[in-house]
Amino acid sequence: MHPSTPNAELRFLGTGWSHGVPMLACDCPVCTGGHPRNRRRRPSVQVLSGGLTTVIDTGPDFKDQALTFGITRLDAVFITHEHADHVMGLDDVRRFTWKRAEPLPIYADAATLERLRIVYPYVTEVRVPGKAVPKIRFTLWDGPIEVAGVRYSRLDVPHAENMSCCGVLLESGGMKTAYLPDCNDLPGAVMDRIRGAEVIILNALRHNPHPAHLTLERSLELLTDLKPKRGYLTHMGCDFDYPALNPQLPPGIEMAYDGLAIPLGGV
Ligand SMILES: [Zn+2]
Ligand SMILES: [Zn+2]
Ligand SMILES: [Zn+2]
Incomplete structure (x- = not known):
């Protein structure tokens, strides 16, 4: 662990594409082989810092x-975009609000918040007398947010048609980690912001091109250009067999796993 960030850690909770791996009704060797590092839940990361999560x-x-990973408290949630594989577990954050004095902040951009309010109207809009209202506060994420010494900044990226999406730049102890689970390209402005980051985590969906995502080959090209001290691949489908592919990746680049x-x- 890096000395300047004694408590700050990022843990991958899910490294799979929207179907997860194993994928339903798929009989490929990765889905059926049962290798623990080929078990990819839907994409998410946990950040632990100063006792907060x-x-x-x-x-x-x-x-x-x-x-599975022993999360017992939640101090903030950041949402990158409205796709189901990123938001459809939000209802389960309610349990973490029971002991909180203040509402749990859910940070997202304006368009994503608008969609969340439609999917989860009971958080903010339904006020039935006598019925508990979850202590959740949808909060606009329009600048850096700091939680326990870690700064969270949006990195707006192209992903799907007519939809906003972001990655996250995490800054802690003067070091940068970029987490980019969904994008089909990295604009120049984002490249400039993350160049020199110690760690870059980038999506790599599959081999065949997809309009909304990076292929493994494109993701490796971008990481080779950006030259982080360490690069990690995430949001992966079942094209990729961990024990077969991971040793073949260029030096400093690894497949993440749940x-x-x-x-x-740190590196
Ligand atoms: Zn996704
Ligand atoms: Zn499969
Ligand atoms: Zn998406």
Whole structure:
């Protein structure tokens, strides 16, 4: 662990694409082989710092992830975009609000918040007398947010048609970690902001091109250009067999896997 960030750590809660791996009704060797590092829940990371916990995205596997990886408190949630694989577990954050004095902040951009209010109207809009209202506060994420010494900044990226999406720049102890789970390209402005980051975590969906995502080959090109001290691949489908592919990746680049914990900004 890096000396300047003694408590800050990022843990992968899910490294899979929207279907997860194993994928339903797929008989490929990765889905059926049962290798633990080929078990990829829907994409999410946990950030631990100063005794506090945040998560980036709460997909459909969020409850399983919280149980599996021992999440016992939640101090903030950051949402990258409205797709189901990133938001459909949000209801399960309610349990973490029971003991909180203040509402749990859910940070997202304006368009994403608008969608969340439609999917989860009971958080802010339904006020039935005598019925408990979750202590959740949808909060606009329009500048850096600091939680326990870690700064969270949006990195706006192109992903799907007519939809906003962001990655997250995490700054802790003067070091940068970029987490980019969904994008089909990295604009020049984002490249400039993350160049020199100690760690870059980038999506690599599959081999075949996809309009909304990076292929493995494109992701490796970008990481080779950006030259982080360490690059990690995430949001992966079942094209990729961990024991076969990981040793073949260029030096300094690895496949992430569920449960992998890394020092924030450290290598
Ligand atoms: Zn996704
Ligand atoms: Zn498969
Ligand atoms: Zn998406």
